[in-house]
Amino acid sequence: MLQERENTLKYMIEAEWPGQIGICEPRRVAAISLANRVADETGTLVQGDMVGYAVRFDACKNKPKIKYMTEGILLRELMSDPLLKSYSAIMLDEVHERTVYTDILMGLVKKILKKRSDLRLIVASATLDAEMLQKFFNNNSTGDRKKDTAIIMSVEGRQYPVDVYYVAEPVPCYVQASVETVLKINSSKDSGDILVFLTGQEEVDRAVRLLNEHASLIEESKKKEKMCVLPMYGALPYHEQLKVFKSAPSGHRKVVVATNIAETSVTIPGIVHVVDCGFVKLKWFNDDTHTNSLIVVPISKSSADQRAGRAGRERPGKVYRLYTEEDASKLPDETPPEIVRSDLTYPILQIKAFGIANILKFDFPSPPPMKNLKSALEILYALECIDIQGELTKPLGFNMAEFAMNPLYTKVLLSSGNFGCSEEILTIISMLQVETIFAKPSSGSNSIKARIQKRLFEVEEGDLITYLNIFNGFVQSETSQGFCQKNFLNYKSLQRVVQIREGLKRMLQNYDVPIASCLRSTEPILKCLVKGLFPNAAYLHHSGVYKTIRGDIELFVHPDSILYTIPQPQWVIFCEVVHTSKLYMKDITVINSEWLTELAPHFYHRTTHYD
Known part of the structure; x- marks a missing residue:
């Protein structure tokens, strides 16, 4: 598909349309990597006059002819330029991922096309039902195909044959099974790099850690089967993401462990073997708790095909599916669009x-x-x-x-100046933008050490103030990697937090929010958090479980929370809910119940109930 995209761009440039050509990608890594690739192909510099990109907190200053961007960037441009007059063509890429932004953009651009007949829209997808999209964009009401305003163009991609292997019996732990499969491939005579699909950052980091331990043993024993193991997920700093596109050192095999970000958004050169765990982590909205739950679910057949296709890009490949052939036949055809299952x-x-x-x-x-x-x-x-x-x-x-984040977090940020704690709130909200800041050791002894080190930062106010303490310690160490190793923290995640915090600070300054610190006082911080997170409030019921104030939904403290092992407080607010065997609250903060009626009187009021 990459070559087909490049050919499409060449045709668009040769057409000499007067305005910019905008290409939207679902993920920032795709926008940046594709801009670099096209700049190389056109013999120009990225962020020059020909090719540039715009992602959150990193945008080109000029107006390049070809502009790669995330969907969120184009949505924000629509606020100032409702008819996209600076563009002569828009390409919506990877539409089969069906993110919330993808669907909103399709609805908005459809309205724009009624006003701008000169605007060209190209919707690119590897697996989506093209007839459904044609029907959606077609403004022809006569039924005459000659007057169709939307047409389907099929381009046959180059794909080498891929052999598919299934397990005979379901595996008890797909992370461990993925590691074992990689080691078997690596010890075989089959050459080529390996791509492993797992569900989230935590699993990816765990698998990378286990594989690196084996890689170290291989190096020490001076065997030939050396490995270069690399993670790949959205929260990874961009300079770390770039490493997966480079060739492995001489005498090494590259092993990339990734989330579904590598399913369609990026093409990693050299991949011949794919290990597919068969699962994906999806957001699913619970209208009772007003929160998104992160749920690990089986992938769809189209996703399984996409993952398998990664192995046949450059030569014949092999895909190892860690699920049975019978289970594969039961997978749903498509993943439900994000807009029907999200907040x-x-x-x-x-x-x-x-x-x-x-x-x-x-x-x-x-x-x-x-x-x-x-x-x-x-x-x-x-x-x-x-x-x-x-x-x-x-x-x-x-x-x-204007803020590309959960409005509850945005309300907290914009309120922080009134509480005199914007420095602290900037840190806390930035910490919530990455999946995890903790490194989870695989060995039992190191797990105990990690738990002991975490206690050095823990406070009775809960997880968010603990995050604040951790970040302050990281900054005081001059963002030292040694600090992270000593305290079992994820250095790459904390680097990303620093970047996000700088971007959010600039936005607050643009809105004249005073940047101030409340020093060692925590009450202003807690009140500010309640100002925005008040819908996510729960109380400890006499039955011993937490219940939401509105909806009366039973919730439990997540085992990763610092409140899990201490006497549980009466009133809390939480940031998200994870749904496994139960509904677990994550990122919890202890509050005073009176703050709910004080800071959100329009949402809560106090009554007396008599049994």
Whole structure:
């Protein structure tokens, strides 16, 4: 598909359209890596006049002819340029991933095309139902195919044959099975690099750690089967992500352990063997708790095909599926679009910012459930982003729409100046943007040491203040990698936190939020957190479990929380819910119940109940 994209771009450039050519990618790593690739192909410098990119906190200053960007960037550009007048062509790439932003962009661009007949839209997808998309974009009401405004163009990709292998019996732990499969491939005579698919950063880091231990043993024994093991996930700093595109050192085999970011968004050269765990981590919205739950679910057949296709890019390859052939036949055909299974609070906030008053009449390619829309509008009203008529409030609603993050976090950030704790809140919100900051050792003795080191930072106020202590220690060590090794922390994640924090600080300064510190006082920080996270409040029921105040949903403290092993407080707020055997709260903070009625009187009020 990469060569086909490049050919498409050449045709678009040769057409000499007057404006920019915008290419949207679902992920920042794809936008940056493809911009670099096309710059090399055109013999120009990336971020020059020909090719550039724009991702969150990193954008080109000029107006290149070809501009790669994430979907969120184009959405924000729509706020200032509703008809995209600076563009003559837009390409929406990897549409089969069906992110929330993909669906919103398709709905918005469809409206723009009715106003701008000169704008060209190219929707690129490897597996999506093309006829469904053609029907969605086709404005021809006569039925005459000659008057179709949308057509299907199929380009046959180059694919070498791929042999598929299944396990005879289900594996008890797919992370361990992935490691064992890599070692078997590496000890065989089959050449070529290996790509392993796992579900999240924590699993990737665990597998990389185990494989690196084996790689060290191989180096010491001076065997020939040497490995260069690399992680690949969205939260990884970009300079670390770039390593997977480079060739392994001489005499080594490259092993890339990745999330589904490597499924379609990036093409890693040299891959011949693919190890597919058969699972993916998806967000799933719970309208009872008003939160997204992270759920590990089986992949779809189309995702399985995409993963297998990674092995046949450069020569015949092999894919090792860690599930049975019978289970493979039971997989769903497609992964449900994100917009039908996600929290719509931020997407609706952005749609409102585009001046679309009636959300119910917005043309979504896959209409989301009505209960999800209702829940999102309720939360936005409670956050004071919209008024009772559903219009954006000024300036708060418009300001919040500019931030590409959960509106609950944005409300906390924009309120931090009033509480005099913006320095601390910047750190906490930035820490919440990465999946984990903790390195989890595989050996039992190191696990105990990691737990002891974590206790040095823990405080009774909960996880978020603990994160603040950890980051402050990291900064005081001058962002030392040795500090992270000593305290069993993820150095790459903390580097990413530093980058995110710098970007958010600039945004706060743009909105004239005073940057101040409350020094060692925690109450202003806790109150500020309640100001935005008040919908995520729970109390300890007399039965011994936590329950949400609204909805009466049973919740449990996640084992990773510092509150798991201490006497549990009466009132807490949480950032997310993880759904495994139970609904577990993560990133928990202890609060005073009176703050809920003080800081969110429009959402909570106190009553007396008599049995």
